[in-house]
Each structure stands twice: as structure tokens, then as C-alpha cells.
Amino acid sequence: xxxxxxxxxxxxxxxxxxxxxxxxxxxxxxxxxVLGTSLDLSIESDSIITAGNxxxxxxxxxxxxxxxxxxxxxSSELSQWLQTQNQPIVVSKELSTVFEMMGRWQVASHxxxxxxxxxxxxxxxxxxxxxxxxxxNTIRNATKKASERHWKWDPEQASLTRLSDARLTLNSIxxxxxxxLTGERLLQEFPASQSCICLLY
Numbered sequence: 056x057x058x059x060x061x062x063x064x065x066x067x068x069x070x071x072x073x074x075x076x077x078x079x080x081x082x083x084x085x086x087x088x089v090l091g092t093s094l095d096l097s098i099e100s101d102s103i104i105t106a107g108n109x110x111x112x113x114x115x116x117x118x119x120x121x122x123x124x125x126x127x128x129x130s131s132e133l134s135q136w137l138q139t140q141n142q143p144i145v146v147s148k149e150l151s152t153v154f155e156m157m158g159r160w161q162v163a164s165h166x167x168x169x170x171x172x173x174x175x176x177x178x179x180x181x182x183x184x185x186x187x188x189x190x191x192n193t194i195r196n197a198t199k200k201a202s203e204r205h206w207k208w209d210p211e212q213a214s215l216t217r218l219s220d221a222r223l224t225l226n227s228i229x230x231x232x233x234x235x236l237t238g239e240r241l242l243q244e245f246p247a248s249q250s251c252i253c254l255l256y
Contacts, residue, residue: 082106143214
């Protein structure tokens with residue numbers, strides 16, 4: 056069965072990949088606590104067994120990718136890398152790809168988009184607890200720190216070097232990347248499935 060229509064929706068964004076016209080049964084799955092939110096997965100297939108296998112594959116792939124990008128798990132690849140300083144570390148293709156995407160968005164936004172915005176967010180979180188807003192000097196210092204160059208990528212060695220000690224998070228791009236990549240791999244692993252829709256909200 057040839058695929059020609061694939062729709063994936065994530066957090067208000069829409070990615071469309073090539074998959075087929077509907078002619079099979081649709082099986083819907085719902086899960087809580089996936090990437091910190093809810094996941095709806097709809098798979099059109101001639102077999103409930105195939106749909107169930109695709110569901111299990113999707114959840115396993117999301118879990119695998121989460122263990123790369125999680126900023127909460129100390130054992131994640133990102134967390135391990137964040138503990139280094141000025142040391143080239145060979146990283147996975149997935150992690151380097153998201154850092155490359157981060158870099159492109161930083162350039163395109165003239166620095167308005169940054170993985171180091173937590174340097175500023177923490178000031179206001181602290182202010183909310185103490186009832187005192189951060190002063191101008193503190194905000195300037197945090198803004199300067201967030202604007203620094205935070206990493207260096209060496210494509211020949213496939214290594215990533217951490218250049219700053221700023222708080223970094225990849226969540227703004229990593230979640231979408233995880234869902235997109237999971238969708239692509241579902242198509243590769245289950246070519247007989249007519250369509251798969253992942254909705255994160």
C-alpha cells in the first residue's frame with residue numbers, strides 16, 4: 056500500500072509530509088504525560104495489530120529522543136553535555152541538529168530567540184517569590200549573559216563545545232523536532248499504514 060499523505064500537528068504548528076488517501080480503519084490512542092503534556096495519536100491501518108505496533112513504536116521513539124533532550128533528567132545527553140566546559144564532546148546527530156536549528160533561529164531573529172532566556176526568566180521567578188522586581192543592573196547582566204556565544208560546533212569531529220555557563224534549554228525547538236522525527240520514522244517502519252497524526256496540546 057503506497058503512502059501519499061501524512062499530517063502532523065504540534066502545539067499549533069503544522070508539518071505536512073508525503074502519505075495516502077484514507078481507505079482503512081482509523082485507530083485513536085491517547086496518552087498523558089508525554090513530553091510533559093498530552094499526546095493524541097491516530098493511525099489509519101488495515102490491522103489493529105499494526106496500529107498497536109505503530110503506537111508502541113511511536114511512544115518508544117519519543118521516550119528515546121526525550122532522553123537526549125531532557126533538561127530534567129541528569130542522565131540525558133543534554134544534561135551531561137551541560138556539565139562540561141570548553142571541552143569538545145562528540146554528540147548524537149539529533150542533538151547537533153537541534154543546536155544547529157537553534158543557531159539559525161538566533162541569527163534570523165537577530166538574537167531575540169535564545170536558548171539562554173532562562174537567565175532572564177529566573178530573575179522574574181525569584182521576584183515573584185520575594186515580591187521584589189530585579190533592578191536594571193541585574194537585568195542588564197542577565198541579558199548580556201544570555202547574549203553570549205554558548206557553544207561551538209565542529210562538523211569534522213562531530214563535536215560540540217560548551218563555551219558559557221548560562222542556563223540553556225532546547226525545549227522551544229526540541230519538542231517539535233521529537234514529534235517530526237518520530238513521524239518520519241513511523242513512515243519508514245510502517246509503510247503499510249495509511250496515515251498517522253500526532254497532536255500535542
